[in-house]
Amino acid sequence: YTNDGALILFSLSVIATSRFQFSLLRHFPGFFLWVSEFKLVARFFCQLHYPLPLRLELPVFARFASPVPFNLPVLAVSGLEQRKPKLGRKNMGWITVTIRIVCLFTLLWSVNGIGVNWGTQASHLLPPDTVVRMLRENGIQKVKLFDADYGILKALGKTGIEVMVGIPNDMLASVGGSMKAAEKWVAKNVSEHISSNNVNIRYVAVGNEPFLETYNGSYLHITLPALSNIQSALIKAGIGSQVKVTVPLNADVYASSNTYPSGGDFRTDIFDPMLKIVKFLNDSNSPFTVNIYPFISLYTDSNFPVEYAFFDGNATPLNDGGTLYYNMFDANLDTLAHALQKNGFGNLPIIVGEIGWPTDGDRNANIEYARRFNQGFMSHISGGKGTPMRPVPIDAYLFSLIDEDEKSIDPGNFERHWGIFYFDGQVKYPLNLGTTNSGALIPAKGVQYLERKWCVMKPSAPLDDPQVAQSVSYACGLADCTSLGYGTSCGNLDARGNISYAFNSYFQKNNQLEKACEFPNVSVITKTDPTPTVGNCKFPIMIQPYYESAGRRFGCGQMPLPLVSVLLLLLLTVVQL
Numbered sequence: 001y002t003n004d005g006a007l008i009l010f011s012l013s014v015i016a017t018s019r020f021q022f023s024l025l026r027h028f029p030g031f032f033l034w035v036s037e038f039k040l041v042a043r044f045f046c047q048l049h050y051p052l053p054l055r056l057e058l059p060v061f062a063r064f065a066s067p068v069p070f071n072l073p074v075l076a077v078s079g080l081e082q083r084k085p086k087l088g089r090k091n092m093g094w095i096t097v098t099i100r101i102v103c104l105f106t107l108l109w110s111v112n113g114i115g116v117n118w119g120t121q122a123s124h125l126l127p128p129d130t131v132v133r134m135l136r137e138n139g140i141q142k143v144k145l146f147d148a149d150y151g152i153l154k155a156l157g158k159t160g161i162e163v164m165v166g167i168p169n170d171m172l173a174s175v176g177g178s179m180k181a182a183e184k185w186v187a188k189n190v191s192e193h194i195s196s197n198n199v200n201i202r203y204v205a206v207g208n209e210p211f212l213e214t215y216n217g218s219y220l221h222i223t224l225p226a227l228s229n230i231q232s233a234l235i236k237a238g239i240g241s242q243v244k245v246t247v248p249l250n251a252d253v254y255a256s257s258n259t260y261p262s263g264g265d266f267r268t269d270i271f272d273p274m275l276k277i278v279k280f281l282n283d284s285n286s287p288f289t290v291n292i293y294p295f296i297s298l299y300t301d302s303n304f305p306v307e308y309a310f311f312d313g314n315a316t317p318l319n320d321g322g323t324l325y326y327n328m329f330d331a332n333l334d335t336l337a338h339a340l341q342k343n344g345f346g347n348l349p350i351i352v353g354e355i356g357w358p359t360d361g362d363r364n365a366n367i368e369y370a371r372r373f374n375q376g377f378m379s380h381i382s383g384g385k386g387t388p389m390r391p392v393p394i395d396a397y398l399f400s401l402i403d404e405d406e407k408s409i410d411p412g413n414f415e416r417h418w419g420i421f422y423f424d425g426q427v428k429y430p431l432n433l434g435t436t437n438s439g440a441l442i443p444a445k446g447v448q449y450l451e452r453k454w455c456v457m458k459p460s461a462p463l464d465d466p467q468v469a470q471s472v473s474y475a476c477g478l479a480d481c482t483s484l485g486y487g488t489s490c491g492n493l494d495a496r497g498n499i500s501y502a503f504n505s506y507f508q509k510n511n512q513l514e515k516a517c518e519f520p521n522v523s524v525i526t527k528t529d530p531t532p533t534v535g536n537c538k539f540p541i542m543i544q545p546y547y548e549s550a551g552r553r554f555g556c557g558q559m560p561l562p563l564v565s566v567l568l569l570l571l572l573t574v575v576q577l
Contacts, residue, residue, distance in 0.1 A: 114378065114433055115142025115162070115397040116420075117354055120149060121404040123509050126425050127546045128155035130444050131402070134425055135161060137442045139435025144353060144397045146208060148189035157197030164203035164246075164397075165189060167226070172207050172219055176226030179233070186233040190243060201243055205353070206230055209250040209291060211270055223247060224276055231284055244286040247277060248353040251292050251332055254339045260320040261389065264335035265342055275343060282345050290336055291354035291399070294328040294373070298364050299412060306364075311376030323388045329355070329377070330387045337389035352396035356420075359428055361413030363487025367536060371429040374398065374420065378433060405480040405509070413482035424449070424543050448544045455507030455517035456500035458524040463495055471519035472499055475506035483537065490537035500530055501539060508542035 118131065132155040135143065144164040145152060156163055167175060167185070175182040186204075193199040206227045210219035227245055234240045253274055256263035266274040281288055294309035307315035308328050317324040318331055325331040333350065340348050357373040358365040377396075384393040403419035420431055425444025432439040461468070475481070481502050483490045490501055503523050510516035517525050531539045 114140070114381075114435070115144055115164075115395075116140055117144045117146075117397050117400040118152070119146055119400050119402070119404050119407070120152075121406045122402070122423060123405055124423065124543050124545055126402070126444060126447065126543065128152045130425065130446060132156055132159060132161070134421075134442065134444045135159075135401075137436075137445075138433065140433070141435075142397065143401075144205065146205075148185075153189075153193045153199050153201075154197055157193065157199045160200055163199060163201045164205050165201055166205040166208060166248075167230070169207050169210055169215075169219055172210065172222045172226040175206075175229055176222040176224075179229050182226070182229035183233040183236060186230065186237055190234070191237045191239060194239060194242075203287075204230055204234070204243060204245050205248050205289065206245055208248050210247065211253050211274070212250055213252060220270065220273055224273065224280065227277065227280060231280075231286075245284065246281065246287050246289045246351065248289045248291055251290055251336070253290075254336050256335050260318065261323075261325065261331050261334035262320050262338055264338035266339050278340065278343065278345050278348065282348050287349040287351045287395075288336070288340065289351045289353040290333075292329060292332050292352060293355065294332075295357050295364065295414075296411075297328060299362060299414070310372055311380045312372075325388070327380075329380070333394075334387050334389040337387070341389075350390065350395075352394060354399035355396055356399035356418050358414035358417040359419075360417040360489045361409075361415070361482045361485075365414040365417060366487075366489070367429050370420075371431060374431055378431075382434060409482060413485065413488070416480060416482050423540075449541045450508070450512050450544060452529070452541055453512060453525055453527050454500075454530055454539055454541075455503045455512075455523055456526050456530050457496050457503060458522055461522040463499075465522055467520045467522050468499060471522055472502045475502040475519070479505035479509045481505055489535070492535060493532070493537065497530070497532070501537075504530070504539050508540060511542065511545060 116135070128149075128151045131152075136159060141160070142162040142164075143156070144166070146166040147168055148165045153163070153165070171185075175185055190201055190204065194201055207219060207223055210223045227247060231240070231245045234243050234245070252267070253270060254264055254266050257265065265271075278288065280286075298304045298306060298309050305315055308318075308326075311327050311329070313326050315326055317326045319325075320331075325334070333352070336350065337346070340346055340350075355377060357370040359367050359370045377398075381394045381396065386392045386394055398420065400418045400420075402421045402425065403417055403423045405416050405423060407415045409415050420428060420441065421443070422428060424447050426447075427441045427443050431441050433441070436442060457468075476484075479502070482488070484493070484498055484501055485491055490497070493501060499522075503517065503519060507513075507516045507525075514525070517523050529539065531537065
């Protein structure tokens with residue numbers, strides 16, 4: 001080694017960071033074939049000298065094909081034997097410092113590859129500070145939001161976590177129809193948080209899957225104006241180079257004419273609007289964001305080959321002119337890559353905005369499948385080799401972080417169970433993201449729960465009581481019964497168990513108020529846990545409600561003092577009248 005050689009290692013580590021990758025990919029796509037190899041060599045080099053919590057599978061080195069264009073020490077790997085290069089005492093100090101810097105950059109790269117979607121459609125939300133602490137303890141460095149919630153963005157301040165803020169679909173008409181509205185939105189939800197709270201906002205997601213076929217073209221002609229206005233507002237605010245716009249799109253915006261990835265192109269009914277958006281993204285140096293869900297394919301098509309949804313390599317491969325696809329994700333992403341290339345945008349960067357697997361609400365939505373899929377995906381992308389059409393590191397966000405009990409179940413009961421954590425921030429299943437020392441997820445800490453009591457069916461109440469059916473229908477309509485049914489976690493409950501689950505769901509959602517367990521002569525409050533001793537079914541205890549405006553928690557039956565005062569004042573006014 002020489003000082004010059006060490007400096008080259010450091011310089012190349014800088015080049016390998018995501019911000020340089022983003023611009024270089026557009027002009028030199030072949031560059032990443034070499035950079036990804038450098039990354040793996042550098043990471044392995046770091047492991048020899050300074051063990052870091054990095055996950056690396058040694059067989060990946062067998063894929064090296066092109067020579068690294070500078071001299072590296074020979075790293076001999078035979079079984080468990082590792083041989084360190086010999087260094088002279090003269091250069092040891094400089095080399096040691098350089099190694100540490102190189103290791104830092106490669107660590108940042110490995111962590112920066114996976115993000116999570118943080119949704120808030122839940123009746124009881126964890127405090128933002130609790131969630132942000134959980135993100136940091138799990139080494140998650142990127143988060144995608146569906147709006148621009150002030151409390152969440154404030155909690156993300158000064159953490160360095162990369163943020164994608166969202167503009168909901170119902171705001172597209174406003175920001176797309178008025179430049180002033182777009183500038184106001186950017187000033188309030190982006191500029192202010194960057195300048196006053198040091199939030200690391202990198203993207204604005206303009207809309208969320210606005211071209212879904214189920215929307216019947218409602219947002220077809222307003223998405224691009226909204227995209228353009230927000231981009232102009234970012235530039236005017238002086239943050240256009242730091243914050244980029246994108247549009248998270250469902251994978252249904254493209255299709256294949258021959259069932260193979262090579263036949264990929266954009267849907268004919270939205271071809272022109274899609275091409276305009278793609279051109280805009282390309283011209284503004286912004287990425288194309290796509291949501292890919294192999295689970296949905298399995299859910300909607302009974303003939304879909306189950307193994308093709310996973311990454312184990314057990315499926316019969318799809319042969320696309322000699323290119324073999326062993327899983328749906330690669331085939332789907334390359335269908336998009338072919339569509340972009342076919343229309344002259346083959347170098348446009350792609351972000352996978354959502355990918356994941358639900359754990360309940362359907363026979364194929366379970367803990368084991370979710371663990372198998374998400375762990376398989378993490379292993380699949382960890383080597384940075386990408387897909388056949390895009391052999392580059394994949395930028396992706398898992399969907400999702402936490403379960404949300406108020407999501408619409410129109411697509412299916414599984415919609416409320418996408419989280420890798422339960423509603424209370426507790427771990428669902430073993431999952432190694434490669435970002436923690438233990439290789440395991442770390443649950444939320446300091447979570448406060450309501451009292452340990454449940455609402456169940458009264459033992460003396462007969463099943464044929466006419467009040468039972470009405471009460472269950474009422475409870476499930478206003479709470480969450482998506483864990484009941486064929487193939488679900490609580491699908492093996494008997495009739496009384498199903499009724500008790502419905503009652504308790506309503507009771508917990510309403511903060512265990514006594515009136516929430518007053519189903520006429522058929523319900524009772526108990527302190528005996530009705531959760532079955534066998535299986536995955538749980539009768540949960542709800543977490544204490546969190547009132548963001550008050551900035552602290554209030555237990556069951558408690559309210560912020562100003563709110564109590566207002567209610568008393570109204571009551572006195574009514575009495576006087």
